[in-house]
Amino acid sequence: MHALTGLSPIRLAALVGIPVPQARKIVSVAHRKGALPRGIPQVTRETMAAVVANCHIPALEIVARESSAVDPFQKLVLASHAFERPVRFETVRIPLEKSGRFSVCVSSQAGCALACAFCATGRLGLERNLEAWEIVEQVRLVNATLTKGERVSGVVFQGMGEPMANLDRVLQAIEVITDPSALAIDARNLTVCTAGIPSGILRLANEAPNVRLALSIGSARKDVRRSLMPIDRAHAFDEVIDACVEHTKKTGYSPMWAVTPLAGVNDTDEDALALADLARRFTERAGKRPRISVIPFNAIEGDPFARSPRHRAFRDVMASVGVFSHERYSGAGDIGASCGQLAAKV
Numbered sequence: 001m002h003a004l005t006g007l008s009p010i011r012l013a014a015l016v017g018i019p020v021p022q023a024r025k026i027v028s029v030a031h032r033k034g035a036l037p038r039g040i041p042q043v044t045r046e047t048m049a050a051v052v053a054n055c056h057i058p059a060l061e062i063v064a065r066e067s068s069a070v071d072p073f074q075k076l077v078l079a080s081h082a083f084e085r086p087v088r089f090e091t092v093r094i095p096l097e098k099s100g101r102f103s104v105c106v107s108s109q110a111g112c113a114l115a116c117a118f119c120a121t122g123r124l125g126l127e128r129n130l131e132a133w134e135i136v137e138q139v140r141l142v143n144a145t146l147t148k149g150e151r152v153s154g155v156v157f158q159g160m161g162e163p164m165a166n167l168d169r170v171l172q173a174i175e176v177i178t179d180p181s182a183l184a185i186d187a188r189n190l191t192v193c194t195a196g197i198p199s200g201i202l203r204l205a206n207e208a209p210n211v212r213l214a215l216s217i218g219s220a221r222k223d224v225r226r227s228l229m230p231i232d233r234a235h236a237f238d239e240v241i242d243a244c245v246e247h248t249k250k251t252g253y254s255p256m257w258a259v260t261p262l263a264g265v266n267d268t269d270e271d272a273l274a275l276a277d278l279a280r281r282f283t284e285r286a287g288k289r290p291r292i293s294v295i296p297f298n299a300i301e302g303d304p305f306a307r308s309p310r311h312r313a314f315r316d317v318m319a320s321v322g323v324f325s326h327e328r329y330s331g332a333g334d335i336g337a338s339c340g341q342l343a344a345k346v
């Protein structure tokens with residue numbers, strides 16, 4: 001059985017052998033109602049029978065819903081019973097500047113194999129890749145928490161897991177999230193974040209050129225990056241940056257570079273100057289500047305790291321050589337929903 005909510009109309013039509021216009025109607029109803037009614041106008045009985053025989057609409061269990069006391073973030077802890085072994089993962093509703101607009105930070109894997117030193121998910125190890133429908137359903141469930149006039153207008157693949165390590169399903173989910181008959185979210189408001197998998201970055205540029213890219217830098221000093229992000233041993237940072245240049249040339253979009261200063265680890269003037277130099281070289285090659293986001297570190301239990309007190313100094317050092325950055329607000333630390341804190345705990 002195929003999960004209907006993980007299929008775009010074109011995939012559904014090809015899988016079940018039905019006309020695309022009827023597949024559009026079916027997908028639209030499935031996403032609006034979360035179920036398949038018996039009859040849909042303009043959908044023949046034969047088509048409906050083929051869909052019912054081949055597809056189902058699975059659901060995720062909402063294990064917990066936690067709202068931050070300090071800002072309007074909300075975290076959903078979800079469970080999937082799709083396979084023999086149930087898994088848990090999290091999704092975060094992020095308020096945008098424009099009132100009534102939200103972004104959803106979705107998980108692409110339960111756990112993560114990449115073990116970045118500053119990340120709670122990385123400590124869990126990888127349980128499994130999420131299916132396309134499990135990714136799409138996170139957006140639909142957040143949508144269902146909204147009231148009249150509010151809507152989800154963006155999605156960031158920055159929850160649990162490395163999206164590029166589950167790229168087939170991530171791309172399939174993107175098809176559904178952006179399809180006008182399904183969730184109809186503008187692809188330009190989608191961002192896929194990676195710790196640095198060059199082949200994935202290139203594939204994203206080719207197969208979803210309207211989707212934006214974010215790269216976790218760790219540090220632009222190679223030895224420091226390697227000590228924080230074990231993926232650096234598998235994929236040299238130079239190759240990651242080469243792929244990032246190609247992505248920018250192909251899509252015309254500046255990448256977002258995320259850096260999280262950790263006290264005494266990657267927050268020195270040397271780190272700031274190395275990042276500024278990397279950004280300058282990138283700009284020369286790609287023709288666009290990276291948008292550098294400095295993200296506050298959110299400590300998790302047993303953490304060997306502390307938030308750097310040098311954010312301002314770090315940004316000032318970069319600015320002194322003409323490279324500008326912005327400080328990103330990272331909310332919901334009180335409910336463990338900030339960047340790097342997601343661990344599917346209730």
Ligand code: SF4
Nearest residue numbers: 112115116119122161
């Ligand atoms: S930061 Fe991302 S890639 Fe690194 S361990 Fe955490 S979830 Fe995985």
